[in-house]
Amino acid sequence: MTTVRATGSPDDGIAAEQAYVSVLHRRLDEVRARTVARLDEALTTVPHNPQAVGEREAAVELHTQRIVALDAADSGLCFGRLDRHDVDVPRYIGRIGLFAEDGGEEPLLVDWRAPAAQPFYTATPLHDLGVRHRRHIRTRGRTVVGVTDETLDLSDPDLVQRSGLAGESVLLAALNANRTGRMNDIVRTIQAEQDRIIRADHRGVLVVQGGPGTGKTAVALHRAAYLLYTHRERLARSGLLIVGPSPTFLGYIADVLPSLGETGVVLTDMGGLRPGLQAHAAEAPEVAEVKGRLAMVDVVATAVRNRQAVLDAPANLTVDGTPLRFTKADAARARSRARAVSRLHNEARPAFVRAVIDLLAGKYADKLGANVLDGGNLLGRGDLAALRQEVATEPAVHALVERLWPRLSAERLLRDLFADPRRLAAATRGWPEADRELLLRPASAPWTPADVPLLEEADELLGIDDSAERAAARRERQRRLRHAQETLDLLHGSRSTDWETEEESEELSAGDLLDAEGLAERQEVGDSRSTAQRAAADRTWTYGHVIVDEAQELSAMAWRVLLRRCPTRSMTLVGDVAQTGSAAGASSWAEVLEPALGPRDMRGWRLEELTVNYRTPAEIMDVAADVLAAGGAVTSAARSVRSTGEQPWARAVAEEHLVTAVAEAAAELDREEGTLGVIVPRSRLAAVTDAVRARVPAASADGDLTAGPVVLTPEGSKGLEFDSVLVADPVGILTEGVRGHNDLYVALTRATQRLGVVHAGELPSELKRLDPR
Numbered sequence: 001m002t003t004v005r006a007t008g009s010p011d012d013g014i015a016a017e018q019a020y021v022s023v024l025h026r027r028l029d030e031v032r033a034r035t036v037a038r039l040d041e042a043l044t045t046v047p048h049n050p051q052a053v054g055e056r057e058a059a060v061e062l063h064t065q066r067i068v069a070l071d072a073a074d075s076g077l078c079f080g081r082l083d084r085h086d087v088d089v090p091r092y093i094g095r096i097g098l099f100a101e102d103g104g105e106e107p108l109l110v111d112w113r114a115p116a117a118q119p120f121y122t123a124t125p126l127h128d129l130g131v132r133h134r135r136h137i138r139t140r141g142r143t144v145v146g147v148t149d150e151t152l153d154l155s156d157p158d159l160v161q162r163s164g165l166a167g168e169s170v171l172l173a174a175l176n177a178n179r180t181g182r183m184n185d186i187v188r189t190i191q192a193e194q195d196r197i198i199r200a201d202h203r204g205v206l207v208v209q210g211g212p213g214t215g216k217t218a219v220a221l222h223r224a225a226y227l228l229y230t231h232r233e234r235l236a237r238s239g240l241l242i243v244g245p246s247p248t249f250l251g252y253i254a255d256v257l258p259s260l261g262e263t264g265v266v267l268t269d270m271g272g273l274r275p276g277l278q279a280h281a282a283e284a285p286e287v288a289e290v291k292g293r294l295a296m297v298d299v300v301a302t303a304v305r306n307r308q309a310v311l312d313a314p315a316n317l318t319v320d321g322t323p324l325r326f327t328k329a330d331a332a333r334a335r336s337r338a339r340a341v342s343r344l345h346n347e348a349r350p351a352f353v354r355a356v357i358d359l360l361a362g363k364y365a366d367k368l369g370a371n372v373l374d375g376g377n378l379l380g381r382g383d384l385a386a387l388r389q390e391v392a393t394e395p396a397v398h399a400l401v402e403r404l405w406p407r408l409s410a411e412r413l414l415r416d417l418f419a420d421p422r423r424l425a426a427a428t429r430g431w432p433e434a435d436r437e438l439l440l441r442p443a444s445a446p447w448t449p450a451d452v453p454l455l456e457e458a459d460e461l462l463g464i465d466d467s468a469e470r471a472a473a474r475r476e477r478q479r480r481l482r483h484a485q486e487t488l489d490l491l492h493g494s495r496s497t498d499w500e501t502e503e504e505s506e507e508l509s510a511g512d513l514l515d516a517e518g519l520a521e522r523q524e525v526g527d528s529r530s531t532a533q534r535a536a537a538d539r540t541w542t543y544g545h546v547i548v549d550e551a552q553e554l555s556a557m558a559w560r561v562l563l564r565r566c567p568t569r570s571m572t573l574v575g576d577v578a579q580t581g582s583a584a585g586a587s588s589w590a591e592v593l594e595p596a597l598g599p600r601d602m603r604g605w606r607l608e609e610l611t612v613n614y615r616t617p618a619e620i621m622d623v624a625a626d627v628l629a630a631g632g633a634v635t636s637a638a639r640s641v642r643s644t645g646e647q648p649w650a651r652a653v654a655e656e657h658l659v660t661a662v663a664e665a666a667a668e669l670d671r672e673e674g675t676l677g678v679i680v681p682r683s684r685l686a687a688v689t690d691a692v693r694a695r696v697p698a699a700s701a702d703g704d705l706t707a708g709p710v711v712l713t714p715e716g717s718k719g720l721e722f723d724s725v726l727v728a729d730p731v732g733i734l735t736e737g738v739r740g741h742n743d744l745y746v747a748l749t750r751a752t753q754r755l756g757v758v759h760a761g762e763l764p765s766e767l768k769r770l771d772p773r
């Protein structure tokens with residue numbers, strides 16, 4: 001319980017703080033001007049060798065990032081001040097750290113992520129952490145427009161018991177503000193329970209469970225910024241990955257990290273995780289569920305093995321007019337030789353090709369030798385090599401290899417598997433027919449998010465036959481070595497051997513310092529892409545930390561991929577098992593995490609909870625809690641931090657008028673301030689979208705939440721929020737979803753201000769609190 005009182009005249013505070021904030025901005029300008037000058041210098045340096053090119057790129061990247069962070073800090077640079085018991089100098093808290101030119105002991109401004117800033121978020125009268133007084137400073141541009149004071153001194157007679165929220169009035173002002181369709185940072189008003197999670201140890205898997213609106217997404221993003229600040233060097237090398245539920249969600253959160261001065265993270269949803277692929281097609285939830293089962297590991301493995309075929313009947317080939325017979329036993333022998341070499345399919349293919357060529361060349365030699373010498377074979381080594389060459393270039397041999405051990409991409413493997421009932425049956429022996437049928441689809445079907453873990457799994461088993469690339473790289477290296485040697489020879493040749501002076505004889509030439517190897521290495525062009533760019537383009541990249549939002553939705557197969565991407569298990573998973581919509585998702589954290597990570601708290605994973613709902617007003621949360629309970633949830637809904645006095649309502653209409661009535665209600669709500677989300681069962685998405693767009697032309701067509709009202713399914717609305725929410729056909733949502741009550745719960749809790757429901761027929765009893773309209 002925090003104890004708060006307003007102190008002093010706010011105007012005194014504003015004037016005093018304005019003077020200090022102006023000093024901070026002047027300092028920010030100086031630091032920025034210096035960094036810009038350094039960037040200019042780096043850009044105008046002409047690098048004379050490849051190593052210098054790399055150094056220049058690194059300097060340019062460093063200064064650019066610093067300038068981006070300084071620019072981002074300009075707005076709301078300083079937002080807090082702490083006065084401490086035994087120190088006279090106040091401590092100012094802001095978006096970045098700033099030191100005076102002469103580098104005084106106390107920084108001019110402490111970065112909110114630094115340990116010294118933590119009491120701003122966590123000090124209470126009972127645990128004041130040395131703080132006697134906390135001030136929240138509000139600015140517009142560079143102007144201080146308000147201050148809010150809290151005293152934490154228990155002996156102060158003016159103390160008033162309040163809500164337990166730090167900076168309550170500042171927090172409530174932020175929560176009541178209209179939304180823009182883009183998430184904001186919460187750096188000024190992080191609450192103590194959130195701060196604890198943001199700063200938690202980076203090691204191990206941290207699961208953050210919290211009801212709707214408890215700030216899980218906000219906390220996850222601020223944790224990313226905190227980790228990048230605290231472990232900058234390590235994460236600059238290894239990268240940080242954030243996985244969210246949908247591209248719309250990624251657009252919604254895209255501004256938060258840049259506003260905190262951090263840009264070097266990879267943000268993706270499961271559909272975008274595989275480099276070069278956008279797998280965003282929709283599919284039935286029951287199909288996604290089957291694809292998400294761990295049993296698919298065996299299916300993919302069997303599918304790969306089944307492509308290492310044997311023959312049904314001997315193959316007859318002709319090499320340069322000589323008929324050769326490749327028997328079933330030959331095929332089996334070649335296959336076992338290749339399987340003995342490596343477990344990865346494509347990497348073992350050259351061994352298979354060698355085995356086939358050996359067998360055929362042997363047969364070819366026998367025939368030719370026999371033809372020449374009536375039984376005895378006197379072909380020499382050179383002849384045999386020539387025969388192997390002939391066999392190797394024979395198109396019929398290539399066709400045979402392609403049939404028996406094809407070079408496979410993950411995409412080809414899965415396309416062929418899902419489009420061919422026989423292949424599918426062979427890879428899913430023992431499966432119920434109904435499950436198998438769910439996987440069947442045409443080869444031309446577009447990729448879906450649930451395909452991504454399967455493609456990744458396939459890649460793990462297929463590997464890459466990069467023998468051609470490696471041979472090319474070897475040749476290129478030889479060429480560079482030769483070139484380097486020629487360069488050194490030239491340098492040596494041009495050096496006079498008749499030393500004029502002693503000094504001259506002691507001058508070192510390039511040839512003395514470098515050998516050809518070293519020079520060749522220096523000529524290799526460095527990779528100038530940032531860590532995030534390199535990580536996003538590399539499916540084998542392992543990240544220093546992985547953050548997953550709406551983690552409850554992930555299937556067992558998706559977990560497998562993400563854990564592979566983070567072998568150190570430094571992960572933050574945020575979600576709410578009461579909001580799980582997908583059949584493949586989690587109904588308890590232990591259920592999903594134990595198989596992969598072992599038991600909770602036994603070095604496997606640890607759980608933290610968030611308990612306060614900052615988004616949804618109490619009036620709406622009461623309705624949502626009934627829906628949650630009716631769905632049989634074991635968790636309770638989070639406590640709302642505020643109420644609006646506005647009662648959520650329900651409008652009953654005839655079924656044939658439902659779509660038009662929804663469009664009409666959307667138009668009404670659109671006249672209110674702020675954003676509007678219309679949430680509908682999947683089966684009504686197209687019809688309602690058309691009707692709303694006809695009635696409200698500004699309605700967004702592409703999920704851009706800043707453009708105007710959007711129409712979404714409950715699944716598509718995950719993680720988002722709107723000032724007004726209109727739910728259409730709640731019974732449709734309840735019955736269509738695999739976990740219908742969870743879907744309706746998600747839909748209702750997207751509202752920050754007001755909620756309306758339009759329905760045909762009886763209103764379900766769990767919505768009885770809604771005011772009829």
Ligand SMILES: Nc1ncnc2c1ncn2[C@@H]1O[C@H](COP(=O)(O)OP(=O)(O)OP(=O)(O)O)[C@@H](O)[C@H]1O
Pocket residue numbers: 171174175184185186189190191194210211212213214215216217218219576579614615718719720721749
């Ligand atoms: N400490 C805070 N100060 C200001 N705003 C906050 C704070 N915590 C959360 N919020 C705001 O509350 C809203 C809900 O936060 P967020 O989306 O992170 O919740 P969530 O737990 O991820 O919700 P859901 O599970 O429903 O998607 C956001 O607008 C966020 O900015």
